[in-house]
Amino acid sequence: MSLKAARYARLNETKLEISLFPFLSIFLCVMGVLSFINVLSSFSAPQKIEMTAQLEQGYKVAYQIFSLPDGIIRVPPTKHLKLLQQAVKNSKTVDQGYVEVIDEIIRQREQTMSRLERIVHSKKNSIMNAAVEPDVDDILDTMRNIRTLNEIALKTNYLYEEFLLFGIYPNGGQAYQKIRDVMTLTQDARAISIGLEPLDSNWTLNLKPRRK
Protein backbone atom coordinates (compact mmCIF):
# COMPACT_ATOMS: atom_id res chain seq x y z
CA MET A 1 0.00 0.00 0.00
CA SER A 2 2.72 2.43 0.86
CA LEU A 3 4.50 1.80 -2.44
CA LYS A 4 1.31 2.42 -4.40
CA ALA A 5 0.64 5.62 -2.48
CA ALA A 6 4.17 6.82 -3.09
CA ARG A 7 3.80 6.19 -6.86
CA TYR A 8 0.52 8.14 -6.99
CA ALA A 9 2.14 10.97 -5.05
CA ARG A 10 5.05 11.11 -7.59
CA LEU A 11 2.56 11.16 -10.51
CA ASN A 12 0.68 14.06 -8.96
CA GLU A 13 3.90 16.00 -8.59
CA THR A 14 4.78 15.68 -12.32
CA LYS A 15 3.76 18.90 -14.10
CA LEU A 16 2.60 19.07 -17.70
CA GLU A 17 5.39 20.70 -19.68
CA ILE A 18 4.51 22.72 -22.80
CA SER A 19 7.29 23.97 -24.99
CA LEU A 20 6.60 27.55 -26.08
CA PHE A 21 9.48 27.66 -28.53
CA PRO A 22 7.46 26.81 -31.69
CA PHE A 23 4.79 29.31 -30.72
CA LEU A 24 7.32 32.10 -30.17
CA SER A 25 9.24 31.28 -33.33
CA ILE A 26 6.07 31.45 -35.45
CA PHE A 27 5.12 34.77 -33.87
CA LEU A 28 8.54 36.25 -34.45
CA CYS A 29 8.55 34.99 -38.04
CA VAL A 30 5.14 36.56 -38.69
CA MET A 31 6.30 39.80 -37.12
CA GLY A 32 9.46 39.83 -39.24
CA VAL A 33 7.59 39.09 -42.48
CA LEU A 34 4.99 41.76 -41.74
CA SER A 35 7.64 44.35 -40.97
CA PHE A 36 9.46 43.41 -44.17
CA ILE A 37 6.27 43.75 -46.24
CA ASN A 38 5.50 47.06 -44.57
CA VAL A 39 8.98 48.45 -45.26
CA LEU A 40 8.84 47.20 -48.85
CA SER A 41 5.43 48.71 -49.49
CA SER A 42 6.46 52.04 -48.01
CA PHE A 43 9.36 52.15 -50.47
CA SER A 44 7.62 50.84 -53.56
CA ALA A 45 4.03 52.08 -53.24
CA PRO A 46 3.62 54.90 -55.71
CA GLN A 47 2.34 58.14 -54.30
CA LYS A 48 -0.95 59.08 -55.83
CA ILE A 49 -1.79 62.52 -56.98
CA GLU A 50 -5.24 63.91 -56.70
CA MET A 51 -6.86 63.63 -60.08
CA THR A 52 -10.44 64.31 -59.36
CA ALA A 53 -12.32 66.18 -62.00
CA GLN A 54 -12.94 68.85 -59.41
CA LEU A 55 -9.62 70.48 -58.63
CA GLU A 56 -10.47 74.04 -57.77
CA GLN A 57 -9.12 77.18 -56.16
CA GLY A 58 -11.95 79.37 -55.02
CA TYR A 59 -14.18 80.03 -58.01
CA LYS A 60 -11.42 78.96 -60.42
CA VAL A 61 -11.88 75.38 -61.58
CA ALA A 62 -9.16 73.36 -63.28
CA TYR A 63 -9.59 71.62 -66.59
CA GLN A 64 -6.73 69.18 -66.11
CA ILE A 65 -4.58 67.89 -68.92
CA PHE A 66 -1.91 65.35 -68.03
CA SER A 67 0.93 65.23 -70.48
CA LEU A 68 2.66 61.85 -70.78
CA PRO A 69 5.21 60.39 -73.20
CA ASP A 70 2.39 58.64 -75.10
CA GLY A 71 0.06 61.60 -75.28
CA ILE A 72 -2.40 63.37 -73.03
CA ILE A 73 -5.20 62.56 -70.61
CA ARG A 74 -7.93 65.18 -70.38
CA VAL A 75 -9.93 65.43 -67.17
CA PRO A 76 -12.69 67.99 -67.62
CA PRO A 77 -14.57 69.42 -64.63
CA THR A 78 -18.33 68.85 -64.43
CA LYS A 79 -19.21 69.54 -60.82
CA HIS A 80 -20.37 73.16 -61.00
CA LEU A 81 -21.80 73.13 -64.51
CA LYS A 82 -25.31 72.11 -63.41
CA LEU A 83 -25.30 75.05 -60.99
CA LEU A 84 -24.15 77.38 -63.75
CA GLN A 85 -26.93 76.03 -65.93
CA GLN A 86 -29.43 76.67 -63.16
CA ALA A 87 -28.11 80.20 -62.76
CA VAL A 88 -28.70 80.79 -66.49
CA LYS A 89 -32.25 79.42 -66.17
CA ASN A 90 -32.94 81.74 -63.24
CA SER A 91 -31.55 84.77 -65.01
CA LYS A 92 -34.02 86.97 -66.88
CA THR A 93 -31.39 88.88 -68.81
CA VAL A 94 -29.28 86.03 -70.18
CA ASP A 95 -30.10 84.22 -73.43
CA GLN A 96 -31.79 80.92 -72.52
CA GLY A 97 -30.09 79.28 -75.50
CA TYR A 98 -27.04 78.98 -73.25
CA VAL A 99 -28.86 76.28 -71.26
CA GLU A 100 -28.62 73.95 -74.23
CA VAL A 101 -25.01 74.97 -74.88
CA ILE A 102 -24.08 74.03 -71.31
CA ASP A 103 -26.10 70.83 -71.61
CA GLU A 104 -24.11 69.80 -74.67
CA ILE A 105 -20.78 70.56 -72.95
CA ILE A 106 -21.83 68.55 -69.89
CA ARG A 107 -22.78 65.63 -72.15
CA GLN A 108 -19.42 65.72 -73.95
CA ARG A 109 -17.49 65.90 -70.70
CA GLU A 110 -19.41 63.08 -69.09
CA GLN A 111 -18.59 60.96 -72.14
CA THR A 112 -14.90 61.78 -71.70
CA MET A 113 -15.05 60.85 -68.01
CA SER A 114 -16.97 57.64 -68.73
CA ARG A 115 -14.34 56.65 -71.28
CA LEU A 116 -11.60 57.22 -68.68
CA GLU A 117 -13.49 55.23 -66.07
CA ARG A 118 -13.98 52.37 -68.51
CA ILE A 119 -10.23 52.29 -69.18
CA VAL A 120 -9.52 52.38 -65.45
CA HIS A 121 -11.82 49.43 -64.83
CA SER A 122 -10.74 47.40 -67.84
CA LYS A 123 -7.00 47.85 -67.33
CA LYS A 124 -6.80 47.35 -63.59
CA ASN A 125 -6.58 51.02 -62.65
CA SER A 126 -3.78 51.76 -65.08
CA ILE A 127 -5.16 55.09 -66.11
CA MET A 128 -1.75 55.97 -67.50
CA ASN A 129 -2.70 53.79 -70.48
CA ALA A 130 -5.54 56.18 -71.26
CA ALA A 131 -3.18 58.70 -72.86
CA VAL A 132 -4.02 59.60 -76.43
CA GLU A 133 -2.22 61.69 -79.02
CA PRO A 134 -3.37 65.31 -78.78
CA ASP A 135 -5.76 66.00 -81.59
CA VAL A 136 -5.85 69.53 -83.01
CA ASP A 137 -9.65 69.62 -83.38
CA ASP A 138 -10.16 68.29 -79.84
CA ILE A 139 -7.83 70.94 -78.44
CA LEU A 140 -9.59 73.71 -80.35
CA ASP A 141 -12.99 72.39 -79.17
CA THR A 142 -11.75 72.29 -75.59
CA MET A 143 -10.55 75.91 -75.79
CA ARG A 144 -13.82 77.02 -77.34
CA ASN A 145 -15.88 75.28 -74.67
CA ILE A 146 -13.84 76.71 -71.80
CA ARG A 147 -14.09 80.19 -73.24
CA THR A 148 -17.84 79.79 -73.83
CA LEU A 149 -18.45 78.64 -70.26
CA ASN A 150 -16.36 81.47 -68.82
CA GLU A 151 -18.26 84.02 -70.90
CA ILE A 152 -21.64 82.57 -69.92
CA ALA A 153 -20.62 82.67 -66.25
CA LEU A 154 -19.54 86.29 -66.66
CA LYS A 155 -22.82 87.29 -68.32
CA THR A 156 -24.81 85.47 -65.65
CA ASN A 157 -22.76 87.05 -62.83
CA TYR A 158 -22.03 83.54 -61.61
CA LEU A 159 -18.66 83.12 -59.92
CA TYR A 160 -17.09 80.46 -62.08
CA GLU A 161 -13.97 80.42 -64.19
CA GLU A 162 -12.29 77.47 -65.81
CA PHE A 163 -8.57 77.40 -66.46
CA LEU A 164 -6.19 74.88 -67.98
CA LEU A 165 -3.92 73.01 -65.61
CA PHE A 166 -1.19 70.96 -67.24
CA GLY A 167 0.47 68.15 -65.29
CA ILE A 168 3.75 67.35 -67.04
CA TYR A 169 5.23 63.89 -66.55
CA PRO A 170 8.87 63.08 -67.40
CA ASN A 171 9.19 62.91 -71.18
CA GLY A 172 5.75 64.45 -71.45
CA GLY A 173 6.95 67.80 -72.72
CA GLN A 174 6.38 66.97 -76.37
CA ALA A 175 2.60 66.64 -76.05
CA TYR A 176 2.49 69.80 -73.94
CA GLN A 177 4.43 71.78 -76.54
CA LYS A 178 2.08 70.53 -79.24
CA ILE A 179 -0.94 71.77 -77.30
CA ARG A 180 0.68 75.14 -76.64
CA ASP A 181 1.50 75.44 -80.34
CA VAL A 182 -2.12 74.74 -81.22
CA MET A 183 -3.24 77.24 -78.59
CA THR A 184 -1.34 79.99 -80.36
CA LEU A 185 -3.63 79.44 -83.36
CA THR A 186 -6.86 80.33 -81.60
CA GLN A 187 -8.13 83.49 -79.96
CA ASP A 188 -10.14 81.34 -77.53
CA ALA A 189 -6.97 80.24 -75.73
CA ARG A 190 -5.78 83.79 -75.09
CA ALA A 191 -8.63 84.43 -72.68
CA ILE A 192 -7.90 81.28 -70.66
CA SER A 193 -5.61 81.17 -67.63
CA ILE A 194 -2.97 78.45 -67.69
CA GLY A 195 -1.11 76.62 -64.96
CA LEU A 196 1.47 73.85 -65.19
CA GLU A 197 3.11 71.55 -62.71
CA PRO A 198 5.94 69.01 -63.07
CA LEU A 199 4.90 65.52 -61.95
CA ASP A 200 7.06 62.54 -61.04
CA SER A 201 6.67 59.27 -62.88
CA ASN A 202 5.80 57.43 -59.65
CA TRP A 203 2.78 59.65 -59.10
CA THR A 204 -0.13 57.67 -60.40
CA LEU A 205 -3.41 59.23 -61.28
CA ASN A 206 -6.28 58.69 -58.91
CA LEU A 207 -9.57 58.93 -60.70
CA LYS A 208 -12.28 58.98 -58.10
CA PRO A 209 -15.64 57.55 -59.12
CA ARG A 210 -18.25 60.14 -59.89
CA ARG A 211 -21.13 60.55 -57.52
CA LYS A 212 -24.42 60.66 -59.32
Next chain:
Amino acid sequence: MKNLISLDSLTDIVSNSVGILIIFAVINLIHDNNKTFQLEIPIEHATELSPVFFISKDDRIIKLDTETIFSNAALQATSGTARNKRLFPLNYAGLLGKIDKDKGISFYARDTSNWEPFQSLDKRSSTLKDELSALNPKKQYAYFFVYDNSEDGSNIGSGFEAFRKAREYLKTRFVKTGWQPVNSDSPAHLCDRSFSQACTYLPSYLGGK
Protein backbone atom coordinates in the same frame (compact mmCIF):
# COMPACT_ATOMS: atom_id res chain seq x y z
CA MET B 1 11.63 18.21 -9.64
CA LYS B 2 12.76 20.63 -12.34
CA ASN B 3 12.73 24.38 -11.76
CA LEU B 4 10.86 25.59 -14.84
CA ILE B 5 11.01 29.23 -15.85
CA SER B 6 7.53 30.45 -16.58
CA LEU B 7 7.29 31.90 -20.09
CA ASP B 8 3.69 33.01 -19.68
CA SER B 9 4.43 36.69 -19.09
CA LEU B 10 7.02 36.80 -21.89
CA THR B 11 4.59 35.16 -24.32
CA ASP B 12 1.92 37.58 -23.25
CA ILE B 13 4.15 40.60 -23.90
CA VAL B 14 5.39 39.29 -27.24
CA SER B 15 1.90 38.41 -28.50
CA ASN B 16 0.56 41.79 -27.43
CA SER B 17 3.43 43.57 -29.16
CA VAL B 18 2.92 41.54 -32.32
CA GLY B 19 -0.79 42.33 -32.29
CA ILE B 20 -0.15 46.06 -31.94
CA LEU B 21 2.48 45.93 -34.69
CA ILE B 22 0.05 44.15 -37.01
CA ILE B 23 -2.59 46.80 -36.32
CA PHE B 24 -0.05 49.57 -36.99
CA ALA B 25 1.06 47.86 -40.20
CA VAL B 26 -2.52 47.52 -41.46
CA ILE B 27 -3.39 51.13 -40.53
CA ASN B 28 -0.19 52.32 -42.18
CA LEU B 29 -0.93 50.39 -45.36
CA ILE B 30 -4.51 51.69 -45.54
CA HIS B 31 -3.30 55.21 -44.86
CA ASP B 32 -0.61 54.96 -47.55
CA ASN B 33 -3.03 53.63 -50.14
CA ASN B 34 -5.47 56.45 -49.54
CA LYS B 35 -2.83 59.16 -49.47
CA THR B 36 -3.26 61.55 -52.33
CA PHE B 37 -1.22 64.53 -53.28
CA GLN B 38 -3.14 67.71 -53.80
CA LEU B 39 -1.71 69.57 -56.73
CA GLU B 40 -0.87 73.19 -56.26
CA ILE B 41 -2.48 75.47 -58.75
CA PRO B 42 0.07 77.97 -59.97
CA ILE B 43 -1.41 80.05 -62.78
CA GLU B 44 0.51 82.05 -65.34
CA HIS B 45 0.14 85.79 -64.85
CA ALA B 46 1.10 88.69 -67.04
CA THR B 47 3.72 90.79 -65.28
CA GLU B 48 5.79 93.94 -65.47
CA LEU B 49 8.73 92.13 -63.87
CA SER B 50 11.67 91.18 -66.05
CA PRO B 51 12.67 87.53 -66.44
CA VAL B 52 15.99 86.00 -65.49
CA PHE B 53 16.42 82.74 -67.37
CA PHE B 54 17.75 79.43 -66.10
CA ILE B 55 18.11 75.98 -67.63
CA SER B 56 17.58 72.94 -65.45
CA LYS B 57 18.88 69.57 -66.58
CA ASP B 58 20.44 66.45 -65.05
CA ASP B 59 19.62 67.76 -61.55
CA ARG B 60 21.74 70.81 -62.32
CA ILE B 61 20.92 74.43 -62.98
CA ILE B 62 22.65 77.13 -65.00
CA LYS B 63 21.76 80.80 -65.16
CA LEU B 64 21.58 82.24 -68.66
CA ASP B 65 23.49 85.47 -68.82
CA THR B 66 21.54 86.78 -71.80
CA GLU B 67 23.87 89.70 -72.39
CA THR B 68 26.92 87.46 -72.79
CA ILE B 69 24.98 84.86 -74.76
CA PHE B 70 23.52 87.33 -77.21
CA SER B 71 26.86 89.07 -77.80
CA ASN B 72 28.54 85.66 -78.36
CA ALA B 73 25.72 84.65 -80.71
CA ALA B 74 26.04 87.94 -82.59
CA LEU B 75 29.77 87.29 -83.07
CA GLN B 76 29.04 83.81 -84.42
CA ALA B 77 26.30 85.15 -86.65
CA THR B 78 28.54 87.80 -88.18
CA SER B 79 31.31 85.25 -88.77
CA GLY B 80 28.82 83.04 -90.64
CA THR B 81 29.03 80.06 -88.27
CA ALA B 82 25.37 80.39 -87.33
CA ARG B 83 24.01 80.32 -90.85
CA ASN B 84 21.43 77.84 -92.17
CA LYS B 85 20.19 76.78 -88.73
CA ARG B 86 23.58 75.27 -87.92
CA LEU B 87 24.48 74.54 -84.32
CA PHE B 88 27.28 76.74 -83.08
CA PRO B 89 29.12 76.97 -79.76
CA LEU B 90 27.90 79.80 -77.57
CA ASN B 91 31.05 79.67 -75.43
CA TYR B 92 28.82 79.67 -72.41
CA ALA B 93 28.48 76.74 -69.99
CA GLY B 94 28.85 74.18 -72.77
CA LEU B 95 25.73 75.40 -74.55
CA LEU B 96 25.25 75.17 -78.28
CA GLY B 97 23.02 77.64 -80.05
CA LYS B 98 20.88 77.70 -83.15
CA ILE B 99 19.34 80.72 -84.78
CA ASP B 100 15.95 80.09 -86.27
CA LYS B 101 13.49 82.56 -87.72
CA ASP B 102 10.61 80.79 -85.96
CA LYS B 103 12.07 80.41 -82.49
CA GLY B 104 14.78 83.03 -82.23
CA ILE B 105 17.84 81.59 -80.53
CA SER B 106 17.60 78.01 -79.28
CA PHE B 107 19.87 76.42 -76.67
CA TYR B 108 21.11 72.86 -76.75
CA ALA B 109 22.56 71.59 -73.51
CA ARG B 110 24.85 68.63 -74.16
CA ASP B 111 27.43 68.75 -71.39
CA THR B 112 26.10 69.79 -68.01
CA SER B 113 29.08 68.67 -65.91
CA ASN B 114 30.11 72.28 -65.26
CA TRP B 115 26.66 73.28 -64.06
CA GLU B 116 25.98 73.46 -60.38
CA PRO B 117 23.90 70.64 -58.84
CA PHE B 118 20.72 71.75 -57.12
CA GLN B 119 21.90 70.16 -53.85
CA SER B 120 24.22 73.14 -53.50
CA LEU B 121 21.15 75.14 -52.47
CA ASP B 122 21.34 73.33 -49.14
CA LYS B 123 24.88 74.54 -48.59
CA ARG B 124 25.62 77.71 -46.72
CA SER B 125 27.12 79.31 -49.79
CA SER B 126 27.25 78.39 -53.46
CA THR B 127 27.29 80.18 -56.81
CA LEU B 128 23.78 79.00 -57.63
CA LYS B 129 22.46 80.11 -54.28
CA ASP B 130 24.13 83.50 -54.73
CA GLU B 131 22.62 83.87 -58.20
CA LEU B 132 19.14 83.03 -56.97
CA SER B 133 19.53 85.23 -53.91
CA ALA B 134 20.57 88.15 -56.10
CA LEU B 135 17.14 88.24 -57.78
CA ASN B 136 15.10 91.25 -56.78
CA PRO B 137 11.49 90.16 -56.20
CA LYS B 138 10.20 93.66 -56.96
CA LYS B 139 11.89 93.83 -60.33
CA GLN B 140 12.64 90.30 -61.48
CA TYR B 141 11.32 86.77 -61.64
CA ALA B 142 13.05 83.51 -62.46
CA TYR B 143 12.06 81.57 -65.56
CA PHE B 144 13.24 77.99 -65.90
CA PHE B 145 13.59 75.86 -69.01
CA VAL B 146 13.25 72.44 -67.44
CA TYR B 147 14.44 69.34 -69.27
CA ASP B 148 11.84 66.57 -69.03
CA ASN B 149 14.07 63.82 -70.46
CA SER B 150 15.29 60.89 -68.53
CA GLU B 151 16.86 57.68 -69.67
CA ASP B 152 14.47 55.36 -67.89
CA GLY B 153 11.29 57.41 -67.84
CA SER B 154 11.82 58.47 -64.24
CA ASN B 155 12.52 62.02 -63.13
CA ILE B 156 16.13 61.13 -62.38
CA GLY B 157 18.26 62.90 -64.95
CA SER B 158 15.57 65.40 -65.79
CA GLY B 159 15.47 68.90 -64.40
CA PHE B 160 12.19 68.49 -62.47
CA GLU B 161 13.68 67.91 -59.04
CA ALA B 162 16.19 70.73 -59.44
CA PHE B 163 13.46 73.09 -60.60
CA ARG B 164 11.19 72.21 -57.67
CA LYS B 165 14.02 72.79 -55.22
CA ALA B 166 14.94 76.14 -56.79
CA ARG B 167 11.29 77.19 -56.87
CA GLU B 168 10.92 76.29 -53.22
CA TYR B 169 14.02 78.31 -52.36
CA LEU B 170 12.85 81.31 -54.41
CA LYS B 171 9.42 81.14 -52.80
CA THR B 172 11.03 81.75 -49.42
CA ARG B 173 12.60 84.87 -50.94
CA PHE B 174 9.26 85.99 -52.47
CA VAL B 175 10.66 85.67 -55.99
CA LYS B 176 8.11 84.52 -58.55
CA THR B 177 8.96 81.69 -60.90
CA GLY B 178 7.78 80.39 -64.22
CA TRP B 179 8.80 77.39 -66.25
CA GLN B 180 8.26 75.31 -69.33
CA PRO B 181 9.33 71.76 -70.15
CA VAL B 182 11.96 71.42 -72.85
CA ASN B 183 13.93 68.58 -74.43
CA SER B 184 16.31 68.07 -77.32
CA ASP B 185 13.40 68.08 -79.80
CA SER B 186 11.84 71.24 -78.33
CA PRO B 187 14.84 73.03 -76.86
CA ALA B 188 14.88 76.14 -74.73
CA HIS B 189 14.60 79.22 -76.89
CA LEU B 190 14.53 82.96 -76.44
CA CYS B 191 12.75 85.36 -78.69
CA ASP B 192 10.69 88.48 -78.46
CA ARG B 193 6.96 88.27 -77.82
CA SER B 194 6.26 90.51 -80.78
CA PHE B 195 7.95 87.81 -82.82
CA SER B 196 5.56 84.99 -81.94
CA GLN B 197 3.00 83.98 -79.31
CA ALA B 198 5.31 81.09 -78.43
CA CYS B 199 7.83 83.64 -77.18
CA THR B 200 5.91 84.26 -73.97
CA TYR B 201 7.64 83.63 -70.67
CA LEU B 202 5.29 84.22 -67.77
CA PRO B 203 5.66 83.57 -64.05
CA SER B 204 3.24 81.08 -62.50
CA TYR B 205 1.99 81.51 -58.97
CA LEU B 206 -1.07 81.08 -56.84
CA GLY B 207 -3.57 83.86 -57.31
CA GLY B 208 -2.95 86.88 -55.11
CA LYS B 209 0.41 85.67 -53.83
